[in-house]
Amino acid sequence: MKDSLLTNLSVQTLFDVAADAMLLVDDTGHVQQANPVALELLGYTFEQINGLEIEALIPESYRSQHHQHRNTYAKNPEKRPMGKGRDLVALRRDRSELAVDISLSPLDIGNQHFVLATLHIADKRRKVEEALKISEERLRLAKEAAGLGVFDFDYRHNIIHWDERMRDIWGEESEETVSYKKFVAAIHPDDRVARQAVIDRAIDPASNGEYSVDYRVKNPNDGVERWIATMGRIHFTNGHATRLLGVARDITEQKILEKTLQEQRAEMEALFKQQVASQTVSAIAHELNQPLAAISAYSEVALHALNSGTFNPENLKHALEGAVAQAQRAGKSLHELLAFMQKGQLVTERFELNHVLKEALNIAKGDGYGDFSPLLSLEPAMPEVLGNVTQVRKILVNLLRNAVEAMRGAGAPSSAISITVRTNQEINMAHVTIQDSGPGLDADTAKRIFEPFFTTKPTGIGMGLAISRALTEANGGQLWLEQNNKPGATFHFTLPFAT
């Protein structure tokens, strides 16, 4: 197939359609053939160039030399570029000169020797070279601006080619290559293992060959330790890693900044923990200090009554009863606190939710949160629930207190709190809904309302709802805020039935 194609295609046709300028010169140095590209390039017609001595196409100053070169070539014809790297110049018919590259190929037709000379316009090559130089310059500028060093690790020879920037970092003078051993010696011993692991992963032919790792380099000249970020790509040949071509950047300052930030963050975290602890302690202290203050006052009243000898037995009894009740209150606060801290050891029992709700309403009233009218909707004969009574009571009291505070803070016209207790058939759980007549919560507040230490109250510590949610969950239920546009906040919580 190929053979038949070639036989049908005449040499003349190939000669005529070639994209390069071609001249066929005989062994006496006369042009025998010139293709259209050559005629165009040199500005001759075929008739004018045919039989012309080749030296006519060379500026006069080179002609005598060319004679010699031609004779030398004729003795040892070979396929090679002419001029050995010198710039060659062709003379056109209009006497203008043209920089060209010329390749020479010996060609025998019959028993006559010819030379086929192929001419490329050298300007074209120079432009390409120029463009290459410009883009190399741009690359260098970009590299410098980014502070990038470039390295090329040759696996087969175990050497690294590197640029000036890399040598600066490693503290090497002017060697353009360095042995791998010497290269690694400058790397901080603590970072070598991690770096090696990254390389091992990258040279696995199954990987994508990408390589990226940070490590420290100690400059042996100035003793300065620098953090270097390197990234690159492994080149594979026949499934073997042959090169690692990559860039390196000095990130010492960035690392210092990161370290400072990290220290600041740690400091802030410590501060936050300290604040949390001090707020928690403050909350506990308040819970205990209040009854203590009352006990102290009641006791002094009793003492004063006895000392003055003019005591009213009713008042004395009242004071002592008050002291006892407050001591009980302090104890209860402590037990609740301990119960909260020992969530794991939750003691559960069966109880009537409606009954505990009524207890919670009484506690809220007794604690100074009585300024509301409850609108109750209780499912009669609801099955008993299972949970820790104290904790469930605490959840209810917390929700009621929040509702009252929300209404007080806003000076709400109505002070109704509607409370619904029902069976949620879908999930088969007891479901409590508490809706106040306050201003409700904006979206931002609603989002954060369950976060510990989030509060909208001037004196609150923001643990109420966080604790209530934790308690609900410890009892196998859920506590959530209804997202609606209605005025008033609506909280829901569920508890499992005792089955």
Added chain:
Amino acid sequence: MNTEATIFIIDDDPAIRDSLTLMVVQEGFTVSTFESAEAFLESFQTERFGCAIVDLRMSGMDGMQLQEMLTKHHIQLPIIFLTGHGDIPMSVRAIRAGAIDFLTKPVTREKLMTSVRFALIESERILTERATHQSVQSHLAELTERERDVMALAVQGHSNKEIARQLGISHRTVEIHKSKVMHKTGATNLLDLARIAHEGDL
């Protein structure tokens, strides 16, 4: 005097209200309690002889905010603050704003009663000052406009001649006005008149 004084106890903890009430009543005072600063402000109409024992930390309006509200409405009532923990910067702020004392709970009878007595002395002083001010005001209200002009210039130290020239009236008329001013205000001399002018914000 004690029997006329009312001690207001403002605390959101019912046990604190109850126990302190017993204590203060034992001393023979009349007590009025409130579970919030808002409830107190609502019922408190006019200044009276007494003082307030206020919990610093309350849900809703706290003790410091209550103090600010009273100041804003020009109500001078001596306040004794009770606090769970000794917050020094806050106590300094409260004392600067005119609080009588800043006591830490649990408070002893002795400390509380010392503060209460001191507060009542302060209350008495406020009321006396207020009464003087009011009587001076009523005296000054009796003066005619021209008499007030003459009085104002006289207490600034201007001579009768100077006053006559400034007001464009005769020397004799100034003398008559001045004598009427002295009579109506009950001032015995020019110095006394100057004091009255000062107390009456003339």
